Amino acid sequence: MVLYLIGLGLHDEKDVTVRGLEAIKGSERVYLEAYTSILGIGKERLEAFYGKDIIVADRDMVETDSDAILKDADKVDVAFLVVGDPFGATTHADLLLRADALSVPYVVVHNASVMNAVGALGLALYNYGQTVSIPFFTDSWRPDSWLERVRENARLGLHTLCLLDIKVKEQSEENLARGRKIYEPPRYMSVPCAISQLLSLLPPSPSPSSPSAPASADALDPSTTLAISASRVGHPSQTFVSGTLSELAELDDDRFGGPLHSFVILGRTFHALERDFARRWAVDKDNWDRVSKEVYGVRD
Amino acid sequence: MVLYLIGLGLHDEKDVTVRGLEAIKGSERVYLEAYTSILGIGKERLEAFYGKDIIVADRDMVETDSDAILKDADKVDVAFLVVGDPFGATTHADLLLRADALSVPYVVVHNASVMNAVGALGLALYNYGQTVSIPFFTDSWRPDSWLERVRENARLGLHTLCLLDIKVKEQSEENLARGRKIYEPPRYMSVPCAISQLLSLLPPSPSPSSPSAPASADALDPSTTLAISASRVGHPSQTFVSGTLSELAELDDDRFGGPLHSFVILGRTFHALERDFARRWAVDKDNWDRVSKEVYGVRD
Numbered sequence: 001m002v003l004y005l006i007g008l009g010l011h012d013e014k015d016v017t018v019r020g021l022e023a024i025k026g027s028e029r030v031y032l033e034a035y036t037s038i039l040g041i042g043k044e045r046l047e048a049f050y051g052k053d054i055i056v057a058d059r060d061m062v063e064t065d066s067d068a069i070l071k072d073a074d075k076v077d078v079a080f081l082v083v084g085d086p087f088g089a090t091t092h093a094d095l096l097l098r099a100d101a102l103s104v105p106y107v108v109v110h111n112a113s114v115m116n117a118v119g120a121l122g123l124a125l126y127n128y129g130q131t132v133s134i135p136f137f138t139d140s141w142r143p144d145s146w147l148e149r150v151r152e153n154a155r156l157g158l159h160t161l162c163l164l165d166i167k168v169k170e171q172s173e174e175n176l177a178r179g180r181k182i183y184e185p186p187r188y189m190s191v192p193c194a195i196s197q198l199l200s201l202l203p204p205s206p207s208p209s210s211p212s213a214p215a216s217a218d219a220l221d222p223s224t225t226l227a228i229s230a231s232r233v234g235h236p237s238q239t240f241v242s243g244t245l246s247e248l249a250e251l252d253d254d255r256f257g258g259p260l261h262s263f264v265i266l267g268r269t270f271h272a273l274e275r276d277f278a279r280r281w282a283v284d285k286d287n288w289d290r291v292s293k294e295v296y297g298v299r300d
Numbered sequence: 301m302v303l304y305l306i307g308l309g310l311h312d313e314k315d316v317t318v319r320g321l322e323a324i325k326g327s328e329r330v331y332l333e334a335y336t337s338i339l340g341i342g343k344e345r346l347e348a349f350y351g352k353d354i355i356v357a358d359r360d361m362v363e364t365d366s367d368a369i370l371k372d373a374d375k376v377d378v379a380f381l382v383v384g385d386p387f388g389a390t391t392h393a394d395l396l397l398r399a400d401a402l403s404v405p406y407v408v409v410h411n412a413s414v415m416n417a418v419g420a421l422g423l424a425l426y427n428y429g430q431t432v433s434i435p436f437f438t439d440s441w442r443p444d445s446w447l448e449r450v451r452e453n454a455r456l457g458l459h460t461l462c463l464l465d466i467k468v469k470e471q472s473e474e475n476l477a478r479g480r481k482i483y484e485p486p487r488y489m490s491v492p493c494a495i496s497q498l499l500s501l502l503p504p505s506p507s508p509s510s511p512s513a514p515a516s517a518d519a520l521d522p523s524t525t526l527a528i529s530a531s532r533v534g535h536p537s538q539t540f541v542s543g544t545l546s547e548l549a550e551l552d553d554d555r556f557g558g559p560l561h562s563f564v565i566l567g568r569t570f571h572a573l574e575r576d577f578a579r580r581w582a583v584d585k586d587n588w589d590r591v592s593k594e595v596y597g598v599r600d
Contacts, residue, residue, distance in 0.1 A: 007412065009317060009410065009411075010410060013318075014317065014318040014319040014322070015317050015318070015319055015410075016317060016318055017309060017314065017315050017316060017317050017318075017411070018313075018314040018315070018316055018317075018318065018321060019314040019315055021318060022314070085412060085416050085417065085419060086419075087416075087417075087419025087420055087422075087425065088416060088419060088425065090424075091419060091422050091423075091424060091573075091574075091577070093422050093573050093574070093576075093577040094573070096422075096577070097576060097577060100580070107536075108420055108534070109534075110309065110310060110315075110412035110416070110417040110420070110533070110534045111309075111317070111411065111412050112307065112385060112410035112411050112412060112416070113416050115415070115416045115419075115425050116385050116387075116388060116410070116412070116413050116415045116416040117385065117387075117410040119385060119386075119387025119388060119391060119415075120387055120408055120410070122387075122391050122393050122396075123391075124390075124391060125387065125388065125415050125431065126430060126431050126432075126433075127430065128430065128431075129429055129430055129458075130426060130427065130428065130429055130456070130458055131425065131426050131428075132426075133426075152456050156430070156452050158429075158430055233410070234408070234409075234410045236407075273391075273393050273394070274391075274393070276393075276397060277391070277393040277396070277397060280400065
């Protein structure tokens with residue numbers, strides 16, 4: 001029979017495709033991959049919708065015990081569910097190569113992921129460069145390689161989708177040291193947190209009295225770099241906010257909607273229709289139009 | 301009520317999501333956008349599956365007569381169906397801004413598109429640069445701006461997803477001149493056609509006797525640049541082929557499966573697990589491994 005790798009889409013039990021739902025209902029065992037992303041609902045709601053028990057597969061299980069997942073998959077169908085698209089956050093290549101080695105055929109049922117649903121912001125997907133993930137900084141760890149990726153995109157006039165860190169199933173140092181499996185509450189990075197981390201990596205702005213040359217795109221000057229935030233894309237409560245990096249950094253977290261947050265830093269390849277589309281979510285519509293015209297060179 | 305913008309996914313009537321299907325069944329009118337992509341099946345099969353008539357909306361209708369689509373959408377639900385994701389090939393921003401102007405709320409139901417389903421090739425989506433579309437060359441029109449986009453990606457070590465031209469509803473010059481609405485059979489660009497166009501834009505290779513320095517990544521040397529083709533991603537008959545540009549250019553069209561074809565030109569950010577995953581589709585497995593190691597620097 002076959003291993004189904006099934007994308008669940010972006011929010012709840014109804015975002016699965018008809019093809020995916022049929023495959024789940026016909027499967028002997030159903031696993032839910034629970035470490036690269038989260039769904040907006042609990043597994044109980046999925047179980048009720050499918051009429052099936054679900055086995056939660058954490059990273060350990062997928063990476064070190066894939067044979068348990070693949071057990072008997074040459075005789076019965078097995079479904080492996082992934083939030084978003086099965087190849088979105090990680091390719092699951094290890095699991096699929098193992099299936100091949102065991103002569104278990106696999107079938108992929110694709111679905112939306114944030115990588116394509118971000119199109120809802122109205123910027124042409126063709127003009128996005130590489131995607132980055134922004135990790136939580138700590139006192140002693142401030143990784144910045146992602147910032148150079150943003151600059152590379154900016155130099156080419158391309159947009160950058162920035163995905164923000166989540167911390168789930170983390171242990172405190174004390175609990176880790178004592179071997180206690182007690183986990184901290186989950187933490188989701190907000191847009192203001194991500195932008196403030198970004199700004200902390202930039203050189204200090206010149207004082208207002210110094211002669212001002214127009215900043216190059218890859219300087220990411222916070223008052224002249226546009227961005228659009230997106231939370232819960234595809235969910236009824238999705239929230240988009242557009243503005244300069246400075247404007248977004250100053251808003252309260254809850255202005256951006258519930259987690260997960262992400263945002264896009266706009267490259268200079270930006271057109272009048274895109275400006276009009278995103279103006280609807282602007283913190284300051286006049287400033288949005290002004291920066292679009294004076295800095296991004298958008299003409300009607 | 302509401303305008304639903306619903307992605308149909310990649311292949312047939314079962315690739316719609318459960319949420320999308322419910323919205324279609326509850327809609328008073330159902331439009332199918334029929335100019336940015338094609339589904340693998342006819343509209344009759346969709347109509348049978350939905351139990352609804354479908355109105356085909358061509359580019360003219362969407363761009364110049366959107367008020368017909370939006371008619372009464374403040375009183376009844378209207379569904380507008382798009383193959384793939386609704387924001388994949390074009391953002392439909394005009395239609396959505398018009399809905400806003402008429403105070404018709406809209407709801408987007410996302411789905412897979414080739415932009416994220418290409419993840420099935422096993423290359424991390426984070427390492428893709430901008431996507432390009434390769435148009436059919438004619439005797440007098442050989443646009444090449446897309447090639448510079450590929451080079452920009454290659455310089456950064458990034459992969460390029462190349463989408464290939466389709467010609468549907470085209471008229472011959474004679475029929476166009478005579479105002480006869482007779483259309484040519486559809487044409488879909490094949491991977492060998494696209495690669496031969498690409499190679500025709502490169503400078504001639506140095507003769508074998510000249511001293512050879514290793515080619516830079518953005519030279520796109522056909523014997524040392526790796527690529528992976530993908531046809532009908534998400535379809536049971538999907539076909540992937542991996543190899544150098546030279547190897548792929550020499551294969552027959554039908555080796556790549558049915559249309560639509562696309563392919564990815566690999567940047568140097570390429571890892572051992574990705575090499576192993578794609579080796580399964582290699583024209584020449586030994587050469588795949590050799591180029592991965594000697595040119596791309598892939599280490600185990």
